[in-house]
Amino acid sequence: MNVLRVGWLYLKMGVLNELQYRVNFFVQLFQALIQVAVALVVLALVYSHTTTLNGWTQPELLTLMGVQILLGGIIHTFVQPNMGRLMDDVQKGTLDQALTKPEDAQLLVSVREVRIWSLVEVVSGSIVLIVGSSRLQSTLGGLDTLAFLAALSLGAVMLYCFWLVITTGAFWIVRMDHVLELFEGIYATGRFPVGIYPSWMRYGVTFLVPVGFAVTVPAQALTARLHGLTLLGAAGFALALFIFTRWFWRFGLKRYSGASA
Amino acid sequence: MSEPVVRVENLRKTFVVPERDAGMAQALKSLIRRKTRQVHAVEGISFELQPGEVVGFLGPNGAGKTTTLKMLSGLLYPTSGEALVLGHVPSKRQRELLRRITLVMGNRNQLQWDLPALDSFELNRAIYRIPHQQFREMRDELVELLDVGDLVRKPVRNLSLGERMKVEFVGALLHRPQVLFLDEPTIGLDVTMQKRIRSFVAEYNLRHGATVLLTSHYMADVEALCKRVIVIHHGRILFDGPLSALGDTFAAYKTIGVVLEDGATNLESYGDVIHRDGDLVTLRVPKAETSRIAARLLSEQQVLDLTIEEPPIEDVIELVFAQEA
Amino acid sequence: MSVAPYPEVGRVRSFLDFYATMIRTAISSQVQYRVAHYFYMLGMVAEPVIYIVVWTTIAKAHGGSVNGITAGQFAAYYIVWTLVRNMNVVFGAPYWEWRIREGELSGQLLRPLHPINYDIGWFAGSKFVNVVLWIPIGAALYAVFHPTLSPTVLQGVVFFFAIWGAYFLRTFIQSTIGMLNFWTTRGAAVFDLYMTAELLLSGRLVPLKLMPGWVQMISNFFPFKWTFFFPIEALVGNLSTRSLLLGLAAQIGWTIGMVVLFKFAWRAAIKRFSAVGG
Numbered sequence: 001m002n003v004l005r006v007g008w009l010y011l012k013m014g015v016l017n018e019l020q021y022r023v024n025f026f027v028q029l030f031q032a033l034i035q036v037a038v039a040l041v042v043l044a045l046v047y048s049h050t051t052t053l054n055g056w057t058q059p060e061l062l063t064l065m066g067v068q069i070l071l072g073g074i075i076h077t078f079v080q081p082n083m084g085r086l087m088d089d090v091q092k093g094t095l096d097q098a099l100t101k102p103e104d105a106q107l108l109v110s111v112r113e114v115r116i117w118s119l120v121e122v123v124s125g126s127i128v129l130i131v132g133s134s135r136l137q138s139t140l141g142g143l144d145t146l147a148f149l150a151a152l153s154l155g156a157v158m159l160y161c162f163w164l165v166i167t168t169g170a171f172w173i174v175r176m177d178h179v180l181e182l183f184e185g186i187y188a189t190g191r192f193p194v195g196i197y198p199s200w201m202r203y204g205v206t207f208l209v210p211v212g213f214a215v216t217v218p219a220q221a222l223t224a225r226l227h228g229l230t231l232l233g234a235a236g237f238a239l240a241l242f243i244f245t246r247w248f249w250r251f252g253l254k255r256y257s258g259a260s261a
Numbered sequence: 262m263s264e265p266v267v268r269v270e271n272l273r274k275t276f277v278v279p280e281r282d283a284g285m286a287q288a289l290k291s292l293i294r295r296k297t298r299q300v301h302a303v304e305g306i307s308f309e310l311q312p313g314e315v316v317g318f319l320g321p322n323g324a325g326k327t328t329t330l331k332m333l334s335g336l337l338y339p340t341s342g343e344a345l346v347l348g349h350v351p352s353k354r355q356r357e358l359l360r361r362i363t364l365v366m367g368n369r370n371q372l373q374w375d376l377p378a379l380d381s382f383e384l385n386r387a388i389y390r391i392p393h394q395q396f397r398e399m400r401d402e403l404v405e406l407l408d409v410g411d412l413v414r415k416p417v418r419n420l421s422l423g424e425r426m427k428v429e430f431v432g433a434l435l436h437r438p439q440v441l442f443l444d445e446p447t448i449g450l451d452v453t454m455q456k457r458i459r460s461f462v463a464e465y466n467l468r469h470g471a472t473v474l475l476t477s478h479y480m481a482d483v484e485a486l487c488k489r490v491i492v493i494h495h496g497r498i499l500f501d502g503p504l505s506a507l508g509d510t511f512a513a514y515k516t517i518g519v520v521l522e523d524g525a526t527n528l529e530s531y532g533d534v535i536h537r538d539g540d541l542v543t544l545r546v547p548k549a550e551t552s553r554i555a556a557r558l559l560s561e562q563q564v565l566d567l568t569i570e571e572p573p574i575e576d577v578i579e580l581v582f583a584q585e586a
Numbered sequence: 587m588s589v590a591p592y593p594e595v596g597r598v599r600s601f602l603d604f605y606a607t608m609i610r611t612a613i614s615s616q617v618q619y620r621v622a623h624y625f626y627m628l629g630m631v632a633e634p635v636i637y638i639v640v641w642t643t644i645a646k647a648h649g650g651s652v653n654g655i656t657a658g659q660f661a662a663y664y665i666v667w668t669l670v671r672n673m674n675v676v677f678g679a680p681y682w683e684w685r686i687r688e689g690e691l692s693g694q695l696l697r698p699l700h701p702i703n704y705d706i707g708w709f710a711g712s713k714f715v716n717v718v719l720w721i722p723i724g725a726a727l728y729a730v731f732h733p734t735l736s737p738t739v740l741q742g743v744v745f746f747f748a749i750w751g752a753y754f755l756r757t758f759i760q761s762t763i764g765m766l767n768f769w770t771t772r773g774a775a776v777f778d779l780y781m782t783a784e785l786l787l788s789g790r791l792v793p794l795k796l797m798p799g800w801v802q803m804i805s806n807f808f809p810f811k812w813t814f815f816f817p818i819e820a821l822v823g824n825l826s827t828r829s830l831l832l833g834l835a836a837q838i839g840w841t842i843g844m845v846v847l848f849k850f851a852w853r854a855a856i857k858r859f860s861a862v863g864g
Binding site: 026034038041042045046048050053054178181182183184186191192196197198201 | 621622624625626628629631632633635636639640644647730772774775778779785786791792796798
């Protein structure tokens with residue numbers, strides 16, 4: 001498929017680019033390790049004072065943490081760099097370059113940048129996840145794993161849509177980079193099960209910024225908490241969000257082209 | 262003969278820089294091991310500046326001009342050799358010295374970005390310990406000289422490059438330094454602005470008797486301001502003397518501009534044809550042969566007009582730099 | 587003909603004049619970026635809010651308190667945390683690398699004033715803006731999480747001095763670490779190590795009382811405790827007058843130590859910069 005080919009080409013270029021900066025490699029590795037270490041410390045602290053948190057045991061929470069770090073790594077590698085560049089382009093008016101290429105504009109602005117060093121987070125998240133789920137009481141069936149992968153993909157799609165919607169806002173309010181700072185803070189809420197938050201927060205963190213959906217649902221799949229209905233709901237939500245995002249993107253694009261004429 | 266303001270003796274600066282080759286394999290290799298090589302930026306230069314002199318430091322990119330200036334302002338330690346500015350060793354960065362010199366670098370911004378320049382001036386006042394009255398007088402004088410009265414109230418980020426340069430100058434001279442180091446001050450500016458800056462520097466030198474060392478690769482800067490020029494290339498001084506003598510030392514030729522009745526005539530036998538503009542043909546001829554060739558032209562051709570000129574200094578310098586490469 | 591230099595204003599007067607001007611400049615400049623600041627603050631607030639929720643949940647499930655800290659006290663700790671966090675923002679160590687690379691350092695070295703004065707003055711000024719911006723956020727957190735907070739006048743006064751002490755201490759800690767950037771481009775790695783140590787040993791993650799005993803003991807050998815935990819506890823906890831005053835003295839002691847360390851590091855850094863050219 002063309003989508004894959006374009007994506008693969010950009011990935012190769014991105015890798016070549018990044019290898020130039022050897023500093024990045026070691027620093028990224030180090031940072032990812034520290035991030036995991038700190039998260040584990042928090043977990044240990046919490047569980048030194050309790051046995052369950054909102055019904056989640058320690059290995060279960062470890063699994064949740066792994067999912068959060070893993071998904072965060074995917075976002076930092078594939079989504080965030082593109083959104084940052086898109087925001088930049090809109091600010092500087094250099095988006096036209098991307099718009100005049102024969103590929104679909106949304107595809108192009110979503111795959112042209114990649115930050116491969118953040119893949120370290122994907123690796124570290126996966127390790128935490130595997131360690132956590134290996135300590136669970138219940139065993140994982142094939143269906144659970146499938147459900148997990150499905151939920152994870154849905155989560156990635158949701159976060160991508162969220163990011164693109166916010167970035168599309170740059171067509172109207174040109175200075176949107178502050179919002180990036182907010183994201184990391186809000187994404188951190190995914191470190192813990194959505195159920196512990198007061199209801200008003202829970203709704204915000206599930207529907208406004210789909211962190212809860214994106215992180216908790218896959219973790220639920222791994223910890224035998226997942227109701228088929230929830231997964232269906234997540235799929236439906238992801239689909240609706242994607243459609244909305246596509247529409248919003250084209251709406252914003254029209255406005256952008258009209259404005260800069 | 263009073264004490265020289267700047268004294269440089271056998272100044273030398275060598276850098277160690279990393280080397281990186283292209284390609285994926287090299288990129289991976291460089292993750293482990295790093296190659297370096299030595300760059301001799303300045304190779305034993307010596308000169309002196311007397312009070313009140315305006316001296317041009319001329320050379321192509323990478324010649325060692327900026328490196329020398331940085332050593333004279335204390336930002337770099339020399340690898341060997343001696344430098345003295347106002348009797349101080351610059352690298353010691355003593356306060357008494359810093360208060361009497363200034364370094365203005367073209368394209369570099371030292372004022373607060375988000376605020377009107379006036380606010381940055383106040384900061385400089387406090388930093389340089391300038392009494393309020395003298396500060397106000399100097400500031401107003403500089404603002405008037407550079408005609409930036411309406412610009413100093415705007416945030417610096419809203420100014421164009423040329424406007425920013427002018428305002429930077431004001432900030433850099435508020436403390437009325439005795440020695441000005443100007444590093445490519447007109448780079449990237451349009452012609453009008455370049456002229457503006459040049460006349461400003463000349464005026465400042467006239468009014469306050471400051472010593473100016475100006476680096477540039479624009480000959481026009483040097484021609485406008487400097488009676489004396491130092492030519493530097495590959496870290497070595499090629500020439501140090503009056504500007505007027507520059508042509509004599511390096512230019513071994515003159516140009517003859519001739520307008521013929523029959524513009525299409527081939528003049529190759531008389532000299533190098535370097536330019537043809539309608540009926541006007543420009544020839545380059547060896548200096549010693551000039552009058553003889555001119556006489557030949559007048560007798561052998563139907564000449565309507567003939568002029569003999571010194572080559573433009575730019576061309577001279579360009580040839581010099583090209584030769585020594 | 588030579589230029590007659592100006593008569594000079596006295597050193598102390600100029601110094602204070604500089605700081606007053608710098609603070610004023612910083613306030614003018616930061617006010618222009620208040621929207622960006624707000625977003626930054628909101629992002630920063632997410633961290634302690636998560637902790638309040640987590641620890642309150644645990645407390646509720648265990649009879650109302652954890653290690654003697656009630657839900658209300660957790661809320662108080664983390665809300666004051668947000669104020670202290672805003673107040674101890676300093677010129678970060680990684681930015682020294684940027685400063686060297688962009689040539690800003692060269693400009694500063696040409697002037698007869700130590701660059702650290704710019705940093706101290708600038709961030710002191712931006713504090714005033716930060717605190718004003720923080721007030722509605724603090725009020726909102728107060729309304730939502732019902733902290734138990736009733737400080738005495740002495741506690742308030744000590745808190746005021748402790749925040750400034752924390753600011754100066756953290757300035758010199760990070761400036762000293764920032765000096766590493768003169769030798770390596772991997773200063774970011776060391777900085778991460780420092781941030782982690784600070785996170786764990788300063789009370790930034792959790793009130794130190796919740797850390798295992800050996801961690802609490804180690805934290806006494808590092809200055810971090812005095813940049814977060816002490817100012818917060820001064821206002822929120824029940825420290826005796828003696829502890830409060832001893833705490834201030836400890837802050838001063840650590841700050842002096844870091845200033846001395848910084849002076850040595852700076853001298854070495856400038857030697858290196860002037861040899862290599864930055």
